[in-house]
Amino acid sequence: xxxxxxxxxxxxxxxxxxxxxxxxxxxxxxxxxxxxxxxxxxxxxxxxxxxxxxxxxxxxxxxxxxxxxxxxxxxxxxxxxxxxxxxxxxxxxxxxxxxxxxxxxxxxxxxxxxxxxxxxxxxxxxxxxxxxxxxxxxxxxxxxxxxxxxxxxxxxxxxxxxxxxxxxxxxxxxxxxxxxxxxxxxxxxxxxxxxxxxxxxxxxxxxxxxxxxxxxxxxxxxxxxxxxxxxxxxxxxxxxxxxxxxxxxxxxxxxxxxxxxxxxxxxxxxxxxxxxxxxxxxxxxxxxxxxxxxxxxxxxxxxxxxxxxxxxxxxxxxxxxxxxxxxxxxxxxxxxxxxxxxxxxxxxxxxxxxxxxxxxxxxxxxxxxxxxxxxxxxxxxxxxxxxxxxxxxxxxxxxxxxxxxxxxxxxxxxxxxxxxxxxxxxxxxxxxxxxxxxxxxxxxxxxxxxxxxxxxxxxxxxxxx
Amino acid sequence: xxxxxxxxxxxxxxxxxxxxxxxxxxxxxxxxxxxxxxxxxxxxxxxxxxxxxxxxxxxxxxxxxxxxxxxxxxxxxxxxx
Numbered sequence: 001x002x003x004x005x006x007x008x009x010x011x012x013x014x015x016x017x018x019x020x021x022x023x024x025x026x027x028x029x030x031x032x033x034x035x036x037x038x039x040x041x042x043x044x045x046x047x048x049x050x051x052x053x054x055x056x057x058x059x060x061x062x063x064x065x066x067x068x069x070x071x072x073x074x075x076x077x078x079x080x081x082x083x084x085x086x087x088x089x090x091x092x093x094x095x096x097x098x099x100x101x102x103x104x105x106x107x108x109x110x111x112x113x114x115x116x117x118x119x120x121x122x123x124x125x126x127x128x129x130x131x132x133x134x135x136x137x138x139x140x141x142x143x144x145x146x147x148x149x150x151x152x153x154x155x156x157x158x159x160x161x162x163x164x165x166x167x168x169x170x171x172x173x174x175x176x177x178x179x180x181x182x183x184x185x186x187x188x189x190x191x192x193x194x195x196x197x198x199x200x201x202x203x204x205x206x207x208x209x210x211x212x213x214x215x216x217x218x219x220x221x222x223x224x225x226x227x228x229x230x231x232x233x234x235x236x237x238x239x240x241x242x243x244x245x246x247x248x249x250x251x252x253x254x255x256x257x258x259x260x261x262x263x264x265x266x267x268x269x270x271x272x273x274x275x276x277x278x279x280x281x282x283x284x285x286x287x288x289x290x291x292x293x294x295x296x297x298x299x300x301x302x303x304x305x306x307x308x309x310x311x312x313x314x315x316x317x318x319x320x321x322x323x324x325x326x327x328x329x330x331x332x333x334x335x336x337x338x339x340x341x342x343x344x345x346x347x348x349x350x351x352x353x354x355x356x357x358x359x360x361x362x363x364x365x366x367x368x369x370x371x372x373x374x375x376x377x378x379x380x381x382x383x384x385x386x387x388x389x390x391x392x393x394x395x396x397x398x399x400x401x402x403x404x405x406x407x408x409x410x411x412x413x414x415x416x417x418x419x420x421x422x423x424x425x426x427x428x429x430x431x432x433x434x435x436x437x438x439x440x441x442x443x444x445x446x447x448x449x450x451x452x453x454x455x456x457x458x459x460x461x462x463x464x465x
Numbered sequence: 466x467x468x469x470x471x472x473x474x475x476x477x478x479x480x481x482x483x484x485x486x487x488x489x490x491x492x493x494x495x496x497x498x499x500x501x502x503x504x505x506x507x508x509x510x511x512x513x514x515x516x517x518x519x520x521x522x523x524x525x526x527x528x529x530x531x532x533x534x535x536x537x538x539x540x541x542x543x544x545x546x
Contacts, residue, residue: 279532290522293479297518300486301511308504311495 020094027090034101035109036062038082050100051078053086063100064088073184074106075220076117083109087182105181107215114211118218122245130227130249137232137251140200141267147199147231148173149190156207156257160236163261167268172197178206183216191225201232201264204246205257208238217244226250236260422453439464473517478510485510 014022036053039061043049049071054061064086066074078084088103108114125131144167150156152175164171174190177183187204194202204226206217216222217237226233227249235250236257247253254260414420422428428451429436436442446461485507489495 283529286525290518290525293475293518296479297482297511297514300482300507303486304489304504304507307489307495308500311497311500315497
């Protein structure tokens with residue numbers, strides 16, 4: 001800088017404004033973190049806050065100015081006496097020529113102050129219900145579009161990517177500083193960018209670090225921006241002891257990038273696991289089914305052939321039994337034939353001798369027959385004549401007797417004919433078609449029908465005596 | 466004329482076999498001639514069913530292999546990260 005000014009002074013004269021502008025340009029490279037105690041604060045202006053800090057040991061004072069929106073983002077309301085660390089660049093305010101530090105971040109100095117601020121903000125957020133578990137949103141199943149806010153250069157993103165499952169995630173990353181208080185503005189800007197992206201889940205990550213280095217994640221503006229983010233937020237902010245407020249307000253707090261990746265993988269892993277299970281179930285069920293069919297086929301095969309074999313055995317047994325029976329019958333018949341044969345042979349022998357005897361007798365008869373036969377014929381003829389005569393006699397007697405009986409019968413019939421009696425002058429009277437046989441059957445005044453030989457007439461009874 | 470053999474339908478064959486088995490179960494005294502017809506029919510069905518079952522088991526093994534291959538190939542396609 002000195003060299004530049006030397007050169008200017010040697011060559012030409014500058015205007016005040018040009019001079020101060022040149023100075024400011026050079027001062028911009030002196031971005032610094034400065035620790036001091038607040039000695040005065042002016043919050044009355046609409047656009048900026050003015051305050052002074054003094055050196056903690058030496059007699060030195062620094063004017064500071066911070067834009068109102070930047071002050072609000074820092075989330076610290078400084079008071080006189082607070083020990084703070086400010087980050088900013090030195091600048092000369094040209095209208096007034098005053099030197100001041102243009103502040104970007106303000107943070108409490110010392111663990112105690114940080115813890116106090118943390119506790120106060122936590123208490124405030126708790127009272128507002130921002131940390132309630134009821135307002136935590138679940139991750140959608142099978143998230144696909146992931147927004148990531150983290151530092152591109154850190155190992156965090158590498159750990160995250162290497163642990164993210166290969167489920168076709170589409171990640172949109174916004175590179176942001178995540179270290180120190182200065183990260184506030186970049187994180188807020190990144191959140192703003194991400195709010196315009198079409199994402200399913202937002203991930204905010206950084207590695208572990210000192211409590212001071214995590215201050216951006218304990219800053220009210222960042223915490224509130226995370227709390228009101230449209231889609232579920234997963235935080236992966238490493239920490240040793242206290243959990244950052246961003247993690248508390250996020251929908252899911254995971255301590256490491258690996259844990260964040262696992263959270264995102266979870267439903268996918270579960271799906272793969274379910275699919276594997278379903279596959280196994282289908283395969284095993286079908287295997288069992290096929291095995292059952294095989295067994296069933298074998299069992300049916302065995303049963304059918306056993307049944308039929310049994311039937312065949314029964315039939316074969318029946319056949320054997322019948323064969324035996326027939327054989328027995330045959331033997332019996334054979335035995336009887338033999339017996340009959342023996343008997344026949346005996347009879348035949350007997351007959352043979354009888355025949356011989358008859359033959360002898362015949363020969364004997366033949367010699368005697370002419371004489372005796374004539375006598376027999378004559379006797380027979382006489383007997384026939386006698387018998388014939390007797391028969392004729394009986395026959396004639398029978399015929400005569402029958403004729404006489406028929407005659408008698410005819411005569412009786414003729415005598416009994418009513419028409420013959422009527423012709424003799426008798427008549428028949430009927431009352432109500434009944435023959436009147438007695439006076440008891442009629443009454444005076446009654447009409448009766450009288451039948452004579454040549455017809456009928458009706459008369460009325462006048463008197464009954 | 467096509468002499469392509471009609472593919473055995475295992476489900477139908479099993480049903481027909483079941484009917485034959487039921488027929489045998491119902492008989493107090495199996496008619497030997499009818500029984501022979503049924504046994505011959507059953508033997509044909511069992512043979513056909515076993516062949517078809519064997520085909521199905523082979524196809525099923527192929528499908529099992531394909532399932533594993535598909536899973537591997539899906540993973541290898543997602544190399545975006």
